[in-house]
Amino acid sequence: MARFIDIHPVNPQARAVSQVVAMIRDGALIAYPTDSCYALGCQIGNREGLDRIKAIRKLDDRHHFTLVCSDFAQLGQFVQIDNAVFRQIKASTPGPYTFILPATREVPKRLLHAKKKTVGVRIPEHTVTQAILAELGEPLLSTTLTLPGEDEPLTQAWEIQEALDHQIDAIVDAGECGMEPTTVVDLSGDEPEILRRGAGDPSRFE
Incomplete structure (x- = not known):
C-alpha cells in the first residue's frame, strides 16, 4: 500500500517534508501535487523508479521526461540555454x-528523448513541491500523472490511491492542486514549438 503523507499547503511541516525526501532518497516512487496537476516523481538516478513510471503510464522512448527543478x-545545470531562450524561460518561471x-x-542518457537528445525541465510555483525540492537538493525526475487511455490527469489524492495504491510508494496530499497539465514548449529548435497547450498561457511563445 502507498503511504499517505499530509502536508500543509501554505506552511509545509518540516518533519513531513523530511519523510517524503527520505523515501525519495531510499528509492521511492511518489505522487505529488504541483501548480498544474499531480505528477509521478523519483530521484534522477533511480532506474527502477523510471521503469515503474514507464510501466504505469505505458511510455515509450519518444516520451519527454521532465526534471522538476527548484530554481x-x-x-541551468541540466539543459543548454542561449541568451534568447534564457529570457523566455526566465519570464515564465516559476509557473506551469x-x-x-x-x-x-549531467542528464543520464536513459532520460533523454531517443532521437533528439533533449529533456523537459520546469520550475513549479507550488509551496510543497518547492519545499521537497529544497530539501532534496536536486531535481525530481517526473511526468504528469495521466493514466493510459485517459485524457485528464489525476488531481485528487484519493483518486490516486484508488488507482495506484500498489504501484507507487507514497502519495503527498496538500489539498487542492492544479487541474490542468503544464503547457509544453519545445525550445530546442530555431523557433518555439508548442507541443501541448495547458495551464500556462502559450501566447507568449506564438
Whole structure:
C-alpha cells in the first residue's frame, strides 16, 4: 500500500517534508501535487523508479521526461540555454510550463528523448513541491500523472490511491492542486514549438 503523507499547503511541516525526501532518497516512487496537476516523481538516478513510471503510464522512448527543478540556477545545470531562450524561460518561471531543451552531460542518457537528445525541465510555483525540492537538493525526475487511455490527469489524492495504491510508494496530499497539465514548449529548435497547450498561457511563445 502507498503511504499517505499530509502536508500543509501554505506552511509545509518540516518533519513531513523530511519523510517524503527520505523515501525519495531510499528509492521511492511518489505522487505529488504541483501548480498544474499531480505528477509521478523519483530521484534522477533511480532506474527502477523510471521503469515503474514507464510501466504505469505505458511510455515509450519518444516520451519527454521532465526534471522538476527548484530554481533557474539548478535548471541551468541540466539543459543548454542561449541568451534568447534564457529570457523566455526566465519570464515564465516559476509557473506551469515545461520546456524541451538540449540536455547537458549531467542528464543520464536513459532520460533523454531517443532521437533528439533533449529533456523537459520546469520550475513549479507550488509551496510543497518547492519545499521537497529544497530539501532534496536536486531535481525530481517526473511526468504528469495521466493514466493510459485517459485524457485528464489525476488531481485528487484519493483518486490516486484508488488507482495506484500498489504501484507507487507514497502519495503527498496538500489539498487542492492544479487541474490542468503544464503547457509544453519545445525550445530546442530555431523557433518555439508548442507541443501541448495547458495551464500556462502559450501566447507568449506564438
